[in-house]
Amino acid sequence: MTLSAAERTSIEDARAHLEREFGPRVKNLDIVHGQLDLTAEPHNLVELVTFLRDASGFHFRFFTFLSGVDRSEFGPEDAENKPHPLEVLIHLYSPDNVLHVNVHVPVDPAEPECPSISKVFLGALWHERECHEMYGIHFEGHPSLTNLYLPEDFEGHPGLKSFKLPSRMVKDWPGAKDPEEAAAGGR
Amino acid sequence: MSLDEKRVTDQTPVHDPAELAKMVSGANLVTEQMVLNVGPQHPATHGVFRLLATIDGEVLVDAQPIIGYMHRGYEKLVEARDYRQITNLVSRMDWLSGINNELPMHLCLEELMEIEVPERAQYLRVVMCEMNRILNHLMFFASFGAELGAITPTFYAFREREDIQFAMEMATGGRMHFGFFRPGGIREDVPKGFFAQALKGVRQVMARLNQYEDLLVGNEIFKQRTIDIGHLDKEIAYNYGVSGPIARGSDIGFDVRKDEPYLVYDRFDFNVVSAPNGDCFDRFWVLIHEVVESAKIVEQAIEDMPSGPIMGKVPRVIQAPEGEVYVRTENPLGELGMYLISDGDRRPYRLKIRTPSYNNVSVLPHVLKGQMVADMIAILGSFFFVLGDIDR
């Protein structure tokens, strides 16, 4: 239940508090479109998320989503400030204070690894599985990082920009093509 | 009927298999666990949904939902389409609330492009969304009854849906998927007779709701099958991100329409329905009473409908400037949010769609553990989810 307007932490207060506690460890702490927005490091992530969930005045206890963003083709080719090419995006909400926070976690595109926040937010279990199969990001500490949507033998990570959406190309059916083949053991 | 009247007495089933075994013979019964596949083709699951259940006698030891049978790759598809194409595509996620799915994306665009939507368009959007909410809730009323064996409410609910669907067809041409919203307003103004038909449909639902309550909610057998079944704890709900009528049945009183009003919801007088116990009965109770609140909103909106343009000042080519924003709305099933990352193109760079049923269903293993197999159907039915929403 939301607290009354007087008891709620305002977004400026929340930002100030966050800056005090985590100051040097987070970057780009800002208020964008009425929501807190910050960039964290993978090794700080679990601590930050636990703090956000439990600290008084914050209570970001509602897990909204966790997803990946592939920014490798963002903006024109020759721009100066290219954003970090791969990141994990976590969005949390505080029902008491009606506050939102977006946490961006840049991840190394060559070896995408990020600690799992599933111990802090159980809802992240499924979201991390989906992020893994779509973007190839490995979440350390996740109990069973298997495919959620796609079949087990799917090759590639469809979420990445490098995986082109085949508009007119038809992919061959990978399994058996007629009943005899299926009876003989094809899929 | 108030919530206090609904409590029944003793419901203490023994759910621990070891205890059950001891009760039966006192000796050490060696029982084997059976793995039962519920779905993907099954009358009780709403669509192609598979539940891998491990049962020991009649008790569920573990239940893992396996999804993805309907995965269409929305997040990849929308990256190749412009915003008007996405409107129709996104309508097919939660197919029972077609127009509510279109809303968050338009709100994102209007926020980024700083378009002001005229009043009449806002009011009409509210009317459409709330009518669709009634349609959605009536559908789940029908299906929940049918899963428990009460086959009659299905027909009554569909009878009520007809009038409202007719009204929506008058305005948009569709009964289930509408494609009615545009960035900056709506596609076209509503025809003459729409308001009369909408009011007729909505008032009929309100008038007949008592019948429905008596038919199901007051039924002793129904109460025995749903009270104290499938308890969802409030903190667990927050932790998993459960929202919508399911969360409000667990004593969570948040509703995006009240907490962060979008469109013109702050001008209407309606209550947020919530129930304290978190069992199947409470979730269902919340569902029915939300219909009344939606009907109130529709009535108020039609009464106060301003006249004026239905489309704001929008450039010819819809291109959102660079930026990112997360907008969430109250879909009938929960919190539907869209995180739009735009790089100035006609198409979104990345549109993350956060659907309510996805989080709502991820909490199922927690809720189903230790329940009886016969209750599994009641619990699955009370977790109002739509496959298109989960699988996107």
Added chain:
Amino acid sequence: MPFEIHLTEWQILFVKLGIILALVPTMTLVAGYAEHKVMAHLQHRLGPMYPGGFHGWAILLADGLKFLYKEDIIPERADKRVFSLATFAIFVPAVMVYLVIPVDRTLIIEDLDVGIFYLLAISSVSTIGILMAGWSSANKYALIGALRAGAQLIAYELPIVLSAAVVVMLSGSLSLVDIVEAQNWPFLLWPPGIGLIAFLVFTMAGVAELTRPPFDMPVAESEIITGAFTEYSGMRFIFSYFFPEVANMVAFAAIGATLFLGGYQPIVPLEFLEVIPGIVWFSLKTALMLFVFLWIRPTFPRLREDQLQKFAWKILIPITLALILVAGAWVLYAPEAVR
């Protein structure tokens, strides 16, 4: 009769067989059609309207014809002999029950001295049939359904038998014709309360025995499709499940009317009503009971299996046991004038 017909015993037997084989399917068709229409109107719709032209009276004939054309599939791992025999074990008792039902004072296939006893014994044979069907199907869902059905049927045999026993005690005979004769108007309400409670128990237990809603957890629980009969298709399905269920329903309605409502006796013992033949009264009363069974179906959700069992063992059986004591006391000690 204006002339006398002399038939040998064998010829009489064949005539009786013919009557049963003609009567039972007809009753089934009529009851099935009634079910369609009653349920439809309760659900604010029309029901079958096209087959046969006039309000769809031929719907079940059309259904039967459709099932005749279906492929008879037996699962590969099923026990074929038991699978086939299960159908007989369910179907035959459903027909045999009709042997002793008194349609009029002299219109009865066979007036057995142990009428009611025979009735109850035969109708419980179908339990084994359901277990056979579920076991032999090689399907987990069928197994669950069969076991649930078995437990339910055994549990609800007792209230039926005990409430019938109350009737037997009050009328002093096991023969159904004697039971009807022993009933005076008002049929249910005298002896005070005993008959009414026994009737209610009998009706509720009867609905459960037929595995009809709200006690249809073994068959129509959305999770186990048709329970024990999931793997049956085509005519096998009709003869295992649909036909026996409806035939049994009509039989129970008839038995209920016989035991408690006065059978073929007129509703009120007035002179001018005696002219109408007993068969009409019997049909009316059976139709009334049938309507109650059909009415209950779309109205209530299902009871869960353990609630069902609790209802039988903890509520219905103690009531009937108490009722027997009271009935016995009545028979022994009630003064003559009151009987």
